[in-house]
Amino acid sequence: MQSKNKLRNATITAVGMYVPPKILDNKYFEQIVDTNDEWILSRTGISERRMLEEGATSDLAAGACLDLFKTTSVKPEEIDCIIVATVTPDMLFPATACLVQNKINAKSAWAFDLSAACSGFLFALKTGACLIESGSYQKVLVVGADKMSSITDYTDRNTCILFGDAASAVLLEPTENLEEGIIDQMLFVDGAGKDALYMKAGGSLNPASHDTIDKKWHYIYQDGKAVFKVAVKGMADVSFEIMKRNGLTSDDVAYLVPHQANLRIIDATAERMGVSKEKVMININKYGNTTAATIPMCLTEYYRDGKVKKGDNLILAAFGAGYTWGSIYLKWSID
Ligand code: UT7
Numbered sequence: 001m002q003s004k005n006k007l008r009n010a011t012i013t014a015v016g017m018y019v020p021p022k023i024l025d026n027k028y029f030e031q032i033v034d035t036n037d038e039w040i041l042s043r044t045g046i047s048e049r050r051m052l053e054e055g056a057t058s059d060l061a062a063g064a065c066l067d068l069f070k071t072t073s074v075k076p077e078e079i080d081c082i083i084v085a086t087v088t089p090d091m092l093f094p095a096t097a098c099l100v101q102n103k104i105n106a107k108s109a110w111a112f113d114l115s116a117a118c119s120g121f122l123f124a125l126k127t128g129a130c131l132i133e134s135g136s137y138q139k140v141l142v143v144g145a146d147k148m149s150s151i152t153d154y155t156d157r158n159t160c161i162l163f164g165d166a167a168s169a170v171l172l173e174p175t176e177n178l179e180e181g182i183i184d185q186m187l188f189v190d191g192a193g194k195d196a197l198y199m200k201a202g203g204s205l206n207p208a209s210h211d212t213i214d215k216k217w218h219y220i221y222q223d224g225k226a227v228f229k230v231a232v233k234g235m236a237d238v239s240f241e242i243m244k245r246n247g248l249t250s251d252d253v254a255y256l257v258p259h260q261a262n263l264r265i266i267d268a269t270a271e272r273m274g275v276s277k278e279k280v281m282i283n284i285n286k287y288g289n290t291t292a293a294t295i296p297m298c299l300t301e302y303y304r305d306g307k308v309k310k311g312d313n314l315i316l317a318a319f320g321a322g323y324t325w326g327s328i329y330l331k332w333s334i335d
Pocket of ligand 1: 044158265
């Protein structure tokens with residue numbers, strides 16, 4: 001809901017994305033683990049995902065930002081702040097956002113990483129919006145970027161078929177029109193979910209050792225069934241609630257923009273909102289789960305395909321490790 005004493009909203013004025021060229025299709029996974037195309041497609045909705053062969057998350061993120069700058073008159077040196085949502089930083093420090101700042105030559109920007117897994121883009125988008133709404137900053141780049149292949153165990157059929165590498169970026173700028181841009185958000189954390197989805201080692205709890213490598217603790221672990229249940233409820237409930245408290249019916253919503261983790265979770269969320277399938281942004285088929293990149297990539301592709309128009313009401317929704325989840329209501333403002 002709109003705060004009463006707000007002077008400005010933050011709105012997305014440009015978008016960009018980068019996916020690496022190498023494609024891993026379902027047939028590839030049939031050769032390396034005990035799986036098949038039919039199982040993967042029917043249980044997840046995924047046909048292909050991308051893999052970055054050389055380089056790191058900052059390269060994906062910089063690629064997305066440079067793609068964005070091709071579409072706007074704003075120059076990298078005008079950027080005030082860069083927020084990179086990621087769980088696969090190039091290194092633990094410095095922040096990947098610092099590396100991106102250097103790679104895109106955004107000399108005036110301060111920059112930091114934000115870690116909220118699959119909800120990372122939503123958390124970063126709201127954080128960036130607050131910087132703009134406060135009046136302190138004019139141009140904030142919000143990037144979702146993950147090189148999931150760097151933490152994926154390609155011998156584990158439960159997880160390896162799910163994830164892909166990608167990045168996507170949006171530019172936030174102020175608008176005095178309080179009816180457009182980022183209008184409302186509901187963001188949540190339940191830290192009790194920590195045991196269902198995590199990477200156990202590499203941090204201060206279990207620093208890298210021969211033992212952590214032998215135990216495969218530097219890879220994603222996911223209790224898929226447990227996460228599936230809470231993700232369906234979490235995403236569906238929060239999307240429904242944000243519509244309700246903003247007085248929106250399914251007719252008022254142009255698109256649900258869900259995190260792309262599983263087509264069955266997406267379908268359940270749309271059903272709870274009463275939104276028909278044509279009004280759901282979906283690209284999981286081509287890219288799999290790219291963690292923080294899924295939502296801005298959907299926005300970029302649908303906008304570029306001419307499917308999103310100025311004035312459209314969009315409901316963004318995500319669920320991920322932590323647990324973290326939430327929804328953002330935004331009104332699209334690019335022509
Ligand atoms: O993005 C962050 C949040 N993450 C999510 O939202 C993901 C949530 N979870 C999911 O999307 C689903 O749980 C998965 C796609 C990960 C798994 O689908 P599922 O329908 O929950 O399958 P399951 O884990 O219950 O496994 C069913 C069966 C098992 O065999 P048994 O024990 O019934 O004999 C698995 O071993 O499917 C088996 N299985 C596979 N079979 C073929 C698991 N992975 C595969 C595979 N190929 N790749």
